Amino acid sequence: MSDSVRTEFGDGIAVITIDRPEARNAVDKSVAEGIAAAIDEFESRSDLVIGILTGAGGTFCAGMDLKAFTRGERPALPGRGFGGLTEQPPQKPLIAAVEGWALAGGCELALSADLVVASREAKFGLPEVKRGLVAAAGGLLRLPKALPYQLAMEIALTGDPLTAEKAHAHGLINTLTEPGGALDGAKELAARVAANGPLAVRATKQIVSGAVRWTDAEAFAAQADLVGPVFASADAQEGARAFAEKRAPVWRGE
Template structure:
């Protein structure tokens, strides 16, 4: 077994990397399963959030070196999703990474591909590829400069040395810091908090935040206006004010 999928309480799906003896390294089967999971989230109206977690003391050590040694490097990526099946995958469902242990190389890039990160005190993050005459080609060199101060991103890229969870939290790379062994539970709690909001508005908001790093301001205003008009046509748009006036919690339908 390379992974475990579970339905948490409510509308949260959990994907747990489950190759602890291999430090949860990514092989071809895992990459394909990850892409399939994310596509399934987008297709399932009953699931509003995903949590990417892992079994064992390591979140993910990156690429499975046995696969690389056997000449199967290409199998660690999917055509649409890139490395691990998700680092380049277009999607709508927000993802939370639950990092309880080292997230290194491609493992760090999997965490960075998620929208939010919950980490335990024993977590660490690094892209050590330069130590092996490689580059972090799964998005690490693209995402880190937009998430961290430029000189910190440069330090990680050029030294290959990791930073611990506390420093990652202080720098804003990690959203929530929790106790050892509590990363998955903490990530589910964060996901459930988000699920209390209107799902279509959450997805539209996520989309605009993602676009903000690559699209000019004029285009962003256009996208924001279009998203607002689309939300105004939904049943949930009417439910929000109605629930407020009736002094009750809203009942979202995702429609």
């Protein structure tokens, strides 16, 4: 694991923290490799249901580390994209817990998540056009799916930041917290998800995320492939028994 990425696992939740506060958590090759390794462990462990991606020191992520870039480093991994995440998000759900800036590639990391919890003082931005560049790590692809078309276009074309309050009003953010409370808010949301059947949560995330790209003809067949193993699982039987017996289910993830 990279020294610039910390992980914490427990109670069904994986917390992945970009830990370069001196560089506003800018992403270099080491960070990209650290995030990818953390995601791999999160995906492989049956005891982990949901993940949280956050940044240390009051900033989510300032994007690409330009100093590292000038040294020839590339903060993207083949097949996985910027930060080891944007082109291959996990199959399990992921929350972005945002304090301060989620800027450029940092905004694209946040947009790669399924849920967003942010401080009221957080700001999101894709300022690449101000530098004659293009936000090519998925931000321009995901933003119009998360926001009204005209607002997404304004943010993309002007490069101006979006406040957390406005992002929340338009549905980009699930929960607003007071400054310093984004990670705790994300953990609270994650705990509500982690209480559910892990196989069902994973399949549900895949169906909801796939629905925006499947055609009507593809959708039910793709859903059936994901749902079949869940209905045949021991957890499905346990959920039904627990309901009948009026007790909390004990999930096995199988």
